[in-house]
Amino acid sequence: MNISIFQVAGPVMIGPSSSHTAGAVRLARTASRLVNYEFDYVTFGLHASFAETGTGHGTDKALVAGVLGLMEDDENIINAFYLADKRNLRYKFYKINLEGMHENSVKITFYKGDKQLGIVCGSSIGGGEITINQIDGYKTEIRDEYPTLFIRQRDKEGIISFITSILSEYKINIATMKVSRMKKKENAACVIELDEKIPEEIIYRLEQNRDIYSVNTINM
């Protein structure tokens, strides 16, 4: 039997829906970790089923709880709006049509004051599983299943080999890797899913390279 008993007996989560509640918390939390902005205002564009049955499933509270960093089984999810007020985080929901995306999808835009910091789009694909499909215009496929590096860099020869050589120095195996760019010789980004946790030291060393603009991680 290749299915774990804990896939059946679990997850332990806040109800009522693994896709509309638990998945929404995880999606928003993963999004905010991947960009790591210091935001004080966030908007959620709700697509299809997230917009239609979101309120009744607490999707709105779940998304706010997620950007506040709460876990799927935190009993404070129901108090997410109150927690946001206490931390001076403002938020807004609106309905949007995200063409071609899964019906439980959201577009999250982070702001500091009036300044827009960045946009993340993702989907809750069932059973609490998620994918992050887009970060600031870069197409991604992040599932929050492995420790993940999200790096923005200059589109220049040798940068990718610099990154992978540091990982290999620490004997960290790469599970998947995707590189994409906005414009030739200008901005690019890569998503690297790893088999091991990412030590702080690696992040520090990557950030020392002046062709690397930012390094964000999800460490499991």
Add this chain to the structure above:
Amino acid sequence: MYSNIKELLILTEKENKSLSEIILLNEIELSERNKEEILDDMWLRYEVMVNSANKALFESADSEGNLIAGIASNHYNYIKKSESICGSLINMAMARALSCSEVNASMGKICAMPTAGSCGIVPAVIISVAEEKNKTKEEILKALLVSSGIGAVITKNATVSGAEGGCQAECGVAAAMAAAGAVELYGGTPQMAAEACGLALINVMGLICDPIGGLVQIPCAQRNASQAVNALLSADLALAGMKCRIPTDEIIEAMYRVGKKLPMELRETALGGIAATKTGKMLGNFCDKY
């Protein structure tokens, strides 16, 4: 190794081990964790189940847009105050199942078993039988291993999603899992556990998923209560020696096929069944839309 109920039963005979032992050994190999870690993890989940099965008995889990607030405490008060038709075991099982559903609907903490919508059935049955028969922690853990091991086999060979297979696949499978667990808790044979699983699925074959307003409330809570009772009676039928005649694997396959044949309206879309009644539609419209 096993991939269906028949192979699981053959293994128990060949290795001269109980169902729970075979399922535990498989999990050890699959997860690369040891026995203690797995049992500790299961017990933590059981504690979440116990809390959600008790919580709404004493305080109504009232929250915004909750159509089922107060149903568990109402039922619990009925058991305490009146002579019921079904007696205390069945009524307590129903009250506990309702409590889990109510906690789930009000954004409380639950353990999906196998899903959030059907999270009340296995806890209601295992807690109620264990309480009635003064079962130990070790015995309860064995029952939970059997329930979730049977659930894993059904997940592999069919589906546990209401959107895919209707309520029979969610609450029905939960009842099948609970029935097998109850047989284990009562000391029945592996064959009896398998029969109980099959009987529970036969009893619920074809049940549609028709949540009002698309919310996991009505009839989900009521189905949690009724499927807890289905699990208890299926366990008793199997313990009495009843055979399904149809092998459990074939029943699981039949359930899956029936699920596939259900039209989209009857699979968690709120477009059919009681969700599509005049009052169902009216109740479903309460939720604000952006």
